[in-house]
Amino acid sequence: MTTVLNIIITGLIMGGIYALISMGLSLQYGVAKILNVSHGEFIMIAAMLTWVFVNRGIHPLLALVLCCPLTFIIGFLLHITIFRWLNINSGTAAAYESNAMLLCFGLYFIFSNIAMQIWGSNPVGYQFLNRSVAFAGTVTAINKIVVLIIAVAVSILFYLFLTYSRLGKSIRAASQDPVAAGMLGMNIKMIMAICFGIGAMLAGIAGTLISMYSQVDTGMGMGYTMIALIVVVLGGMGSIPGSMIGGLILGFVGSIFGYIEPSLSMVAYYLIILVLLLVKPKGLMGR
Amino acid sequence: MSKTNDRGGARIKQQIIPIVIVAVLFGLSFLTRTGSALRPSYYVVLFVSILNYIVLAVSWNIFSGPSGYISLSTAAFFGLGIYVSALLGEKLPVPLLMIVAGVISFAIAAIIGVITLRLRGVYFTIFTFGLVLLLQYFILWYEVKFNNLRGRTVMAVPYNTVFICLLILAGIVLIAAYYVKRSRFGMALTGIGECEDAAAHIGVNTTMVKVIAFAATSFAIGASGAAKATTMIYIDPPIAFNVMMSFMPVLMVIFGGAGSFLGPIIGAIVFTLLQEQLTTKWPKWYMIIFGVVMIISIVFLPKGLVGSFGEMVGKRKKLLLIAATAVFMVVGFIFTKLLAAAGTNIGGLVFPLLFGIIGFVIFANVLKRGKEAA
Amino acid sequence: MSRKKLLSVLLAAALGLSLLAGCGQSAAPAAAASSAKEEAAPAAAASSAKEEAAPAAEKSEAPAAEKSEAPAAEPAADVDPNKESIKVGAVRSQTGVFAMFDQTAFGPCYRMWVDKVNADGGIYVEEYGKKLPIDLIVYDDTSDMNQMTQLYQKLILEDQVDFLLPPVSTAFLSAAVPIAAQYGYLMIGAEGGSDTLKEALAKYPDFFSVLNYxxxxxxxxxxxxxxxxxxxxxxxxxxxxxxxxxxxxxxxxxxxxxxxxxxxxxxxxxxxxxxxxxxxxxxxxxxxxxxxxxxxxxxxxxxxxxxxxxxxxxxxxxxxxxxxxxxxxxxxxxxxxxxxxxxxWNDKGSPEAAQFAKDLQEFNKDDPAFGMDWWGHIVYYASLEVLQQAIEGAGTLDNKVISQYIKDNHFNVSMGEIWFENQEIAHECFLxxxxxxxxxxxxxxxxxxxxxxxxxxxxxxxx
Missing domain, CATH: 3.40.50.2300 (Response regulator)
Structure with a gap:
């Protein structure tokens, strides 16, 4: 019984982080048509920056607020420069999609290695609420509970933003039919850039949250990119609710395998998406 | 240049190019004379890398170039080849290893091809990518759990032997690529890339074409993995199923020009040389410079070197582009010499290569603009 | 259409055959210089199964034989009065997943060692009758096995270095040791001490393992x-x-x-x-x-x-x-x-160890990523000191002679007095x-x- 409860708690926490990471990737692909394989690098940059901030005496929660605009600006600037040039230069939408993915691979090279030149490759960390609460025979770290609460809050806020705000509605319109949305007078280019920025920002939030409960290092990005890719495919490309569900599923799978056979968890992840893709070729919530 | 070949007077040309390939590769085989089996020349070592990448890039391009299905499964079949060598290396000679690895890769690729038929676009890409990691993690788990080991030693084989084997494999792949592009089969693949449904409607058995192309190119990838493994000596699952092996061929093809015949070859040669030069001359900065070159070439040459070259209208512009690139490379060379004279001996081929790429990018864009303005 | 296909098949066959013929001829004259030509010629012919599977032991012995005759055969290994430096080559993972080790483990040690030796004017080599400074060549393998093996070949074949330093990690070491042995180089391991390397110790007499495990x-x-x-x-x-x-x-x-x-x-x-x-x-x-x-x-x-x-x-x-x-x-x-x-280990172990700990921290004080490693650093550094003392003691750059010297002698290094037993540092030497x-x-x-x-x-x- 305790184990089951443990599995649920761990699964919720992992799932919350995974969902947060993948929503950004899903948005970037859904609207901006960029499969951002450098997504994890934004997580890494935010995590390392948080560590730097905390070492300067800034509270981690304040660092979270600082990292949001920073990562947003990086993502936004990248989109209005190189991705826009790429869009002009690639002839077709399909060519743009594949070129954009490769371009992100180049970004991955650059970001991860510049970070390594600056910060080295040792794992680093700081102490934040490193205590626990007991609940029905289980103990859970407080920092993880805080992280889970923030992750859930951000996810809900983001979903509300997409559903009810004016900009959110434009984003959804642009993701469904960019041409028609453009005809209706929306600035599609700007919306895409904002989406890419928001995607980067969500990754940044995730990065800061991860640094609150675990050590971080400059090589951590790729692992999270892989997780995000799996989740996004699981949930369906471009579907925000799909990412949330996918993230939770993966979190629970990871948690269950963490208790049974940790070394098989990656195998399980990939088996799940391989099987799912065979049954539903566009993911759970894919259109 | 390749597009105009299909018509009329190009018949002779069609047979000249394979002969040229054979002649060049035959010429290369004499490189083995510059060293013995125990002490090969470094050129042989370098060419093993280049040929390996040529095989991977050209094979990738046969299927993914025209069909538009971006496969990231290269590392999976390459890794299978490596494991074939690790397990059977002491029992079989290299050519047989390559054939066994090829057959296994072919069979697995055919099965995967059949079950992934419904996947399109990015889903196919991620499925193939997941395959690499699935194999990596599963084999690692299996080896640790049941064999209580992580890595395996591969029987070392003299470089000259590996070189000759890869030379032959590259020859076969190149000739196959050349003829496939000009065959009905190649046209069917292009049709799939342009509009799969339309291709199906006009009577192309798209399923069959895709599976055969995917499996056949995987044969070559597996075979080259088996050959290359013998120079790696010690392997474990993360080394064998290295995801970089999936991305490198794609980058090379995109850089050289997807869908063209020469593009992947040029891409493989330039990237391998650049990699070798940067890791030795500018260690630490290799990845960053490599990333910048990648981004520049993707953003400003989305059709690759060969594609951009093909966009030039008229012989004059083509010559101009080649001349400009050559001038830039010479400038890079002189720059290296000047630096050496000034006491900082870095470079080798780094500057000529980088300058050449930059020159090509600038002039290809300027000349294209000129065309649009006219 | 069918003629074209036939032609392509014929061409492919011609290519294969001609290449085989080409390399068959080519191996013979080149191998003549080698002392192991019987093995070389058929192996390069890429045809027979048995030569391919020649036992590894034979392979490791053959180059050994070659190297001992090397002074006569290769001018590079001959005593060259104009020689100005000892070329030491290493392939290290400066980027990628193993970068951490080069930054913090063996990396700081070999950099300090080269710095110290060169500040001292170099290593005195009797053969040359003078002190030779170290010319260190470091390549980056990006934590990729393919690159690592290729770049060691480059160090050996193109740069013709005098000594090799080990790569990062046990896996890479397992691959680098046979390469070094093939060309008759000695290799003293660094990061990566492992039971699985024991096999390598038996097979490659010029490989030394230093870390306790x-x-x-x-x-x-x-x-x-x-x-x-x-x-x-x-x-x-x-x-x-x-x-x-x-x-x-x-x-x-x-x-x-x-x-x-x-x-x-x-x-x-x-x-x-x-x-x-x-x-x-x-x-x-x-x-x-x-x-x-x-x-x-x-x-x-x-x-x-x-x-x-x-x-x-x-x-x-x-x-x-x-x-x-x-x-x-x-x-x-x-x-x-x-x-x-x-x-x-710690600086209470011996005065030399205390001095070393101080020196290493001083040398790396500008590197924010640096931190002492209280397991490996002193052992890695000791291995380099052993190499240096063995070069001085043997008075030559011949790897075979130096390897034998290392096996036969005791050395006084930062760790105190150390010696090798079965190509490993004797257990009682560890702190x-x-x-x-x-x-x-x-x-x-x-x-x-x-x-x-x-x-x-x-x-x-x-x-």
């Missing part, structure tokens, strides 16, 4: 546990050569000592969350919690244990536990108080096998005369 450290753990009256252990090991080896050494050793192993859990290198494992270990109630893992798992495990209040009587960590930089990752001196690590962080200081706590402080068991509470 499972063979001595697992018994040390057992001794310490028995001394402190520990009854049970929970073992986590990483799916790597290190983890596999330590766990398989621990299993019989613990059984024999009567220590119960509650659980042996293998974890992947990129484990997403260690919480399940800590929970499981806590539930098992084992006296000792043992992590044969790397920093990416060890450090989070420490933090999660802290958060969950898991405080076993002994908390033993693998590689990374001995890094000074662990303090930055795990909450400073008090955050790691009482953690036991594989290692170990310790286990350490414990006490007030931020790495005390050696082996249950023998190396002990510099009594172990604190049970481990004090987390802060």
């Amino acid at each position: 499972s063979v001595t450290q697992v018994p040390a753990i057992v001794d310490l546990m028995l001394e402190q009256g520990m009854k049970s252990a929970y073992i986590v090991y990483i799916q790597d050569t290190h983890g596999i080896e330590y766990s398989s050494a621990a299993e019989p050793a613990f059984k024999e000592a009567g220590i119960e192993i509650k659980e042996m859990k293998s974890v992947p290198a990129d484990l997403a969350d260690v919480t399940p494992i800590i929970n499981d270990a806590m539930a098992s109630g084992a006296d000792a919690f043992i992590l044969f893992t790397y920093p990416q798992i060890t450090y989070p495990a420490i933090e999660v244990s802290k958060a969950l209040g898991y405080n076993p009587k002994m908390f033993i960590t693998g590689p990374g536990g001995s890094f000074e930089s662990m303090k930055a990752a795990c909450g400073g001196d008090e955050g790691i108080e009482g953690i036991i690590f594989e290692g170990a 310790g096998d286990l350490g414990q962080w006490q007030n931020g200081y790495p005390e050696v706590i082996d249950a023998d005369e190396n002990r510099t402080a009594d172990p604190i068991v049970p481990k004090p509470d987390w802060p």
